[in-house]
Amino acid sequence: MSLFKGLAGWSAISVSLLMLGCNESKSTGAAPSASASASPLTGAQAWLADETKPLTPEVYEELVLGLAKCQLNERGIDPRCEAYRDLKKARSRNTSLKDIAGLNATVGKKLIKNENPAVRWQAAQLLKSVFGSTPAVQELVLKAAETEKEPAVLISLVRVVGSQHRDNPKIKELLLKLADHESEHVRQEAMSWFLTPFGKGVEGTFDKVLEHVDNDKSMNVRRFLCGRLYGSEDERAIPVFEKYLNGKDTDPKLYEGCWQGVISAWTGFPKPESPSKQAYELTMKVLEKKPRTRTSPPWTSFRNLRAAKTDFPERDKASQAWLEKVKPWYKQDRLLKALDSIVLDKEAYWMTRTAALDVMRDLGVEQKKFEALEKKYAKAEKDDVHVKRKIEEILRRINVPVEDPRRHFVGRPGGPPSVKHLGTPPGERSQASDPHGPRPANPHARPSPRQP
Structure with missing residues (x-):
C-alpha cells in the first residue's frame, strides 16, 4: 500500500513539471538562434574581420588599450595573450611602413601615461625609432621615467633613449x-x-x-x-677578464660570462673594431690550460671562435679590416692545435669537445683530420658517444655534394635536416638547429616599425 502511494506521488510531481515546462514555452517562445543572438562586430574587431581596410589611429589605439587584459613581466607582455596577437596581426596588414611609423608616434605619446602597465609598456615600444629618438620624445620618456614603478615599463623606456646617453646628460643620469x-x-x-x-x-x-x-x-x-x-x-676590461679567468675561486656563472667577454674582445659576431691582442692571449691561455674540467673551458661562447677565419670574401669589408688588424699576432694554427687538444681530452666536458669540433669545421680543417679523430673515438662509451656522433656528422656533411643545399647545413647530430631548415643561408644556423641554444635577442638592434 505504501509503495502504491509513493508511485502516485512521483506521478503527480512529473505531471506538474511537464505542465510548467509547457507554460514557460508558451510565454517565452522559441529560443533565439545563435546567429540571431550574436552581436555585430564593432571597432577593432570589425576591422580585424575585414582584411581590406588599412589601420587607423582609432583602431590602433583600441588594440593597444586591449593589452590591459594581458600579463606583463620583466621580459614584456605574454605573447600568448589574444590581444597581443591581434595587435601583431594588425601591424602587418595593409599599412605602409611610413604610416605605421606615424601611428606608432601618435599612439605611443598618447598612451605613455596610461594607468595600465601593459599599455604603458607597449606605448614605450611604439616610441622606438630606427632613426633614434627626437628631443621631444626624449623629454617625454624622461618625464615618464620619473614616476614609473613597473620594471618592465622602465626597461621599455630605457630602450627608447638609451643610445642617446652620450649626448643627453639627463639620459645618462637616468641610466646611472x-x-x-x-x-x-x-x-x-x-x-x-x-x-x-x-x-x-x-x-x-x-x-x-x-x-x-x-x-x-x-x-x-x-x-x-x-x-x-x-x-x-x-681597455680596462682586460684586467677584469684576467682577474676572474685566472682566479681559482671564481663562480662558474661569472667565469662563463667573462669567457664570453674575453672572446668577444678580439673576435666574434660582430667583430670588434679594435680587437685586443691581450684578450686573444688570455683566450688561448684558457683553451690550453690543463687539467680541463666540466666547467673549464666553458662550452658556451665557442661559437664566437668560428669568426676567427683567415679568409673572407672580398665583399666582406668589415672582416677584411679585422683581419688586417689581427694579422701581426693572431695565429690560427695555435688556435686549431688547442681545439684539437680539447677534442682528444676525455677530461673536458663532452659539450666543450663538440663545440670545439664545430669551430674546427668552420675554420676549414681538412677531412683527414676528422677521419683521424673518428678513429680515436672508435670505441666510444658513455658521454664520448656524443663526440663520436659529432665527428660522424661533420664527415657526413663534408661528403654531401656542393650543389646540394644541405651541404651547408649544420644541425643537431643524428639525422638530416628538415625541409624548413633548407632555407637557412649557407654557413648560418637556424635558431632551432644551434646545439649551443638560441642566441639572446639584441635589445640594441634597430627596431622594426612592424614589431609590437
Whole structure:
C-alpha cells in the first residue's frame, strides 16, 4: 500500500513539471538562434574581420588599450595573450611602413601615461625609432621615467633613449640611477647601454659597470656585464677578464660570462673594431690550460671562435679590416692545435669537445683530420658517444655534394635536416638547429616599425 502511494506521488510531481515546462514555452517562445543572438562586430574587431581596410589611429589605439587584459613581466607582455596577437596581426596588414611609423608616434605619446602597465609598456615600444629618438620624445620618456614603478615599463623606456646617453646628460643620469635599481633586469638594461659603441668614452659609466661586475648582489647581472665588458672597447676590461679567468675561486656563472667577454674582445659576431691582442692571449691561455674540467673551458661562447677565419670574401669589408688588424699576432694554427687538444681530452666536458669540433669545421680543417679523430673515438662509451656522433656528422656533411643545399647545413647530430631548415643561408644556423641554444635577442638592434 505504501509503495502504491509513493508511485502516485512521483506521478503527480512529473505531471506538474511537464505542465510548467509547457507554460514557460508558451510565454517565452522559441529560443533565439545563435546567429540571431550574436552581436555585430564593432571597432577593432570589425576591422580585424575585414582584411581590406588599412589601420587607423582609432583602431590602433583600441588594440593597444586591449593589452590591459594581458600579463606583463620583466621580459614584456605574454605573447600568448589574444590581444597581443591581434595587435601583431594588425601591424602587418595593409599599412605602409611610413604610416605605421606615424601611428606608432601618435599612439605611443598618447598612451605613455596610461594607468595600465601593459599599455604603458607597449606605448614605450611604439616610441622606438630606427632613426633614434627626437628631443621631444626624449623629454617625454624622461618625464615618464620619473614616476614609473613597473620594471618592465622602465626597461621599455630605457630602450627608447638609451643610445642617446652620450649626448643627453639627463639620459645618462637616468641610466646611472637605474643601474642601482632593485630589479636586476632594470640594472642590467641600464648598464648594457654603457657597454655598446654608444657608450664609448662616456665619463663615469664604465666605472659604474666595474662596480657592479665586482659587487652586484645578483650573479646573473655580474655574468651579463662581464660577457659584454669590451662592448665599448674600454681597455680596462682586460684586467677584469684576467682577474676572474685566472682566479681559482671564481663562480662558474661569472667565469662563463667573462669567457664570453674575453672572446668577444678580439673576435666574434660582430667583430670588434679594435680587437685586443691581450684578450686573444688570455683566450688561448684558457683553451690550453690543463687539467680541463666540466666547467673549464666553458662550452658556451665557442661559437664566437668560428669568426676567427683567415679568409673572407672580398665583399666582406668589415672582416677584411679585422683581419688586417689581427694579422701581426693572431695565429690560427695555435688556435686549431688547442681545439684539437680539447677534442682528444676525455677530461673536458663532452659539450666543450663538440663545440670545439664545430669551430674546427668552420675554420676549414681538412677531412683527414676528422677521419683521424673518428678513429680515436672508435670505441666510444658513455658521454664520448656524443663526440663520436659529432665527428660522424661533420664527415657526413663534408661528403654531401656542393650543389646540394644541405651541404651547408649544420644541425643537431643524428639525422638530416628538415625541409624548413633548407632555407637557412649557407654557413648560418637556424635558431632551432644551434646545439649551443638560441642566441639572446639584441635589445640594441634597430627596431622594426612592424614589431609590437
